[in-house]
Amino acid sequence: MTITLNQATSRWPDVAALPNAPIRAAVAGVVFRHAMAGSAVRVRYPGGRMTGTSGPILDVHRPAALHARLGAAGLIGFGEAYQAGDWDSGDLVGVLTVLAGRMGTLIPPSLQWIRRFHGPRSPQAERNTPDGSRSNIARHYDLSNDLFALFLDESMSYSSALFASGSSDDLLTAQHRKIDRLLDRTGTTAGTLLLEIGTGWGELAIRAAQRGARVVSVTLSAEQRDLALRRAAAAGVADRVEVRLCDYREITPVPGGFDAIVSVEMVEAVGLDYWPAYADVLARHLAPHGRVGLQMITMAHDRMLATSDTYTWIHKYVFPGGLIPSVPAMTGVLGRAGLTVHDRLDFGLDYAETLRRWRAAFTGRTDEVAALGFDATFARTWNFYLAYCEAGFASRYLDVCQLVLGHGVREC
Incomplete structure (x- = not known):
């Protein structure tokens, strides 16, 4: 067009x-x-x-x-x-x-x-201070819950799914596999006190609560918080899910710490200057016996170093303030906070498939996108965004991984 x-x-x-x-x-x-x-x-x-x-x-x-x-x-x-x-x-x-x-x-x-010397620099207003983070998150995640519902599966999961090898999983099954792996590897079960940093639309919190865990989830998106609470109530777990509208730096400590902490594709919005603060929050709030489960988009370390101060099209039009880390950079920051990697899984091609399905759903519902008040330029923008991301994973320029971490030395 x-x-x-x-x-x-x-x-x-x-x-x-x-x-x-x-x-x-x-x-x-x-x-x-x-x-x-x-x-x-x-x-x-x-x-x-x-x-x-x-x-x-x-x-x-x-x-x-x-x-x-x-x-x-x-x-x-x-x-x-x-x-x-x-x-x-x-x-x-x-x-x-x-x-x-x-x-x-x-x-x-x-x-x-x-x-x-070519191209604009990152605006100061998009630095991920507490106020800057709220503004950056609102610009993307508070666009419209109805918009995201047009192309996400019924779990409203906006992160990479994990497909079974050689399978033709539907997207909901693959999203639940991703969530369940994080919950399993962090030992989340009945009685677990779980902290989630980055609520999304609540599927991980709901699935953890259905195991009998008690969940405290934090988000900066008012739109996401409202829908996550409604979804938790509809699933019958409202009494075990608390969703707070607050910055990760404002989380209230609990005696003894949280048994498990999970954070799915949130670190990309933290920003280089604030990685140490994010890692410190994970370490301070984790119980001595606890586990952290992180899912994060990554890129090769040399490419991260070469582009860490670059202002990109994605920053300007989709994710202001973001920076994709490398695994060595992030594990280094986490290690300095006292957290050690116990488990790692990379599955970037699964993200390419996830994005392919999202984009097919989005481009197949352009009339409904328009009915929500989004113009033709918005549709082209998001078509380009989804294709741009799919290409990044398909070419292996980008990857995604799950890390499981704990205090102290790595277990044998």
């Missing part, structure tokens, strides 16, 4: 406005053509001219606009060009998977130094 710029509403000012920097645009055009020539992506231009001989096709509808956005904002501009309809693809995930696999070399080595 090609859209015109006047379809972009005030929600998207940098999509609606076309940059005017002809020299930068000319340079970006050269770099783009060089990058595409060295990739397994075919580029088709207006009139039918095609570059490349194999691979998925990237259709450029407005070359000048694409180059202008690339020149003004680099890879952020590439995403904005998709939002604006300057380019498209019948195999969006295929195109992005190829590009993700070459992320470190898309820019020629002789021009890599320009990246330090």
Whole structure:
């Protein structure tokens, strides 16, 4: 679908406005053509001219606009060009998977130094202070519970599922397998006092309570808290689930600590500067015999170091303030807080499959997305976001893992 710029509403000012920097645009055009020539992506231009001989096709509808956005904002501009309809693809995930696999070399080595001076920096307002975290979380998770319900499964789980090897699991079964593995590995059973950092829409808390655990769950999303409480009541476990609207740094201690702590894909929203505080919270609130179960998106350590101060399209349009850690970086921070890894499982390709199913559901319900008040640019934005993430996992640029940790030395 090609859209015109006047379809972009005030929600998207940098999509609606076309940059005017002809020299930068000319340079970006050269770099783009060089990058595409060295990739397994075919580029088709207006009139039918095609570059490349194999691979998925990237259709450029407005070359000048694409180059202008690339020149003004680099890879952020590439995403904005998709939002604006300057380019498209019948195999969006295929195109992005190829590009993700070459992320470190898309820019020629002789021009890599320009990246330090090109593109915007992370806004101070998006730092993950207590106030900044509340604002960042609200911008994504408080969009609309009804929107998320359109593409998530009935568990409302917004994190990677865990599929059985070679199975054709439905998404609900695979999501429950992910949750149950964390609960099993942290020893969550009847009588366990469980702390959950990052409630989501409550499925893990409900499933733990159904085992007989008592759950304290914290979230910064008012929308998520309200629905999680309603879902816990509907499941008959409201008396064992408490959901608090508070920052992880504000958790009230309990005598002796929590028997288990779980946190699913929340550390990505903590931010580099606050990783030590997050690790300290886990260690301080965990009982001496207890276990921590973390699920987190990861990237290779060298890529994390190279991109840790980069402001990306995902930051600007989807997850402000976020940073994906590497396993060595996070285990180092956790180790300095006194927590040792006892168990690890990596399952990044399962996230690619999870995202594939989410995106199929989202793109299949565009009329319902529109009925909720989200415009065509929003639909393109989220289509790009889901495809972008799927490509990251499919190319192995990103991974996801579960870590189980405890105090002291690792058990034999």
